[in-house]
Amino acid sequence: MKIHEYQAKQLMKAHGIAVPIGRVATTVDEAVAAVRPVVDASGHPVVVVKSQIHAGGRGKGRFKEHPDLAGVNVVTDGLKGGVEAAEAKVRALAEAMLGSTLATVQTGPDGKQVNRLYIEQGIDIARELYVSVVLDRATGRNVVMASTEGGMEIEEVAAETPEKILRETVDPALSLADFQARRLAYGLGLEGDAFKNGVRFLESLVAAAEALDTDMVEINPLVVTTSGGVMALDGKMSFDNNALFRHEDVVAMRDLSEENDAEVEAGKYGLSFIKLDGTVGCLVNGAGLAMATMDAIKQVGGEPANFLDVGGGATEENVAAAFTIITRDPSVKGIFVNIFGGIMKCDTIANGVVAAVKQVGLEVPLVVRLEGTNVDLGRQILSASGLNLTPADDMKDGAKKIVELAK
């Protein structure tokens, strides 16, 4: 699960991590009203107006409605004209940004609508650095990655100057040890107050990542201020969905408007669903089989319309919901149900499909391949239902049949 930058900063602040002062706004008036308290609290006449969407590259991104307007704007009018001048500029910016569509390298050309702005204090930046905490799957532990190349994509740094990436593997029994934090701070060239603040920042960041069950925390850039402060100028956090049950505060930050409607609905039924661009709807049990089913459809000249894993513990109701979500997609010209029952029983799938067709009808060809636990019972239920379906012997046979029928 992803959250917005301002929410990540709220969580960081609560975990003792230094972040700039800022306020979120969903209307033009709220944006204007945020300026004075931010300026007063920070003592800095400059403010920054940042678009809040679940995608990076906002600074370089541009609005479709205003091709010259960036997703992040520094307002310096307050330097000469005082708070009133800053407020006037923020009003003009907020009017243009709110409700408009921001396209960045990560959103793709369609862009995303900006519904929230973050009004943040200006910072006197001495240096821009990079730090992130991610899972290293090879060791099964979190790893801290840091670099002096703040503002650059870490993949780019890894490709061009891999020697500039510092790494420390975190022992879960210790969290980030003092010596590791010092080693990173020395490696980043921090000195004096910035060194002390940097060590504290890194240790707090790792502790927060562990406490919050993050998938990834990325601070890019991490800035050193002219007065020796170390602060998260940007902040990206995503969370391990499996651990959300113990983080109500994080779940409350979910912004459904940032997610695909069908994927959200599928999630309610415990289904793993991803919308794709093709015409063959897939209903499969097991993530590996679901991926392989997509591969098989492509192999015989078709294109999958979705990835869908009903999971092992699905009920008839879940299966019916899955079937309904697939049939609702107008680009679907045929459906392939591919089941190899293990924990999932074939009769459950069969009953779910029959129930769904009774409810929502079936206007496209349906190919069903059943194998595994309770397979005979599942086949019986399907043939007794009188449904107009084409049975398949195996996955390849099924893929061929549905691609032919969906033409």
Add this chain to the structure above:
Amino acid sequence: MSILVDENTKVLVQGIGSAGRFHTDKAIAYGTQMVGAVHPGRGGQVELFEGETDHSGVPGRDDRYRVEVPIFDTVRDAVDATGATASVVFVPPPFAADAILEAADAGLGLVVAITEGIPIMDMVRVKRVLEGSATRLVGPNCPGVITPHACKIGIMPGYIHQGGRIGVVSRSGTLTYEAVKQLTDNGLGQTSAVGIGGDPVNGTNFVDVLRLYNDDPSTEGVIMIGEIGGSAEEEAADWIRANMTKPVAAFIAGTTAPAGKRMGHAGAIISGGKGTAKDKIAALEAAGVVVAQTPSDMGAAMLEAMAKAGKA
């Protein structure tokens, strides 16, 4: 011969809710020695299992079975009373990591975790605790381990298996079944089949299982089934090139998966351009592995690998 489990393996089930009960019943029908259950709060009770024997399992049994499985509050009690050496975990995700730790603490040599959805940080801690311990964890988020006609620990359908010559290892449950069925249909059969699970942090990886099969005299070839995400397949390819003395076939799922999207399994994601099916297939082919182009060709790929090695 086989790896990890055989007809003498005594198994505990941890978590005897509806899924745990259903699959314990199937395991008993197959002939697995399910000697006890652990379910805190239900110690002292007994769970009765009876039904029709699954004759694809352990041979030479009556047509019906009736087994009383004692329930214990703690794994240690269960081990003391039954002499179990393995457990299968069906405990729900919030409590599953603790169940694994309890099994390791009680000294079980093999813990098979079926549970899907365990928090990653929990598994990071479990893996840390298990380092250097005598307990082997298989999973989580896996179908389990089976040695045909001897012992079935997990959720795989028993009837598709046939004793034979090939070791199976896979990150995906349902694709394991596909491979197993094809090996049964083409007559190669299986020595054992191990699902290592679809999570990013797991107890046993491809290399661990490849090593076991390489050392098992009855295993003549191995099929491994991987998928997008991480670098476990690339590490396996390196190990195969340096150490493997037996033919290997493979299939990698997710050739058509889009980048940056988690394909069902928590571990199946292409991130930062890393973990693509293409890279994995290239690494395996460079190590001399025969890679099936579609999931329906896994059995044929294994036959080809065996033929190349002069073992057809």
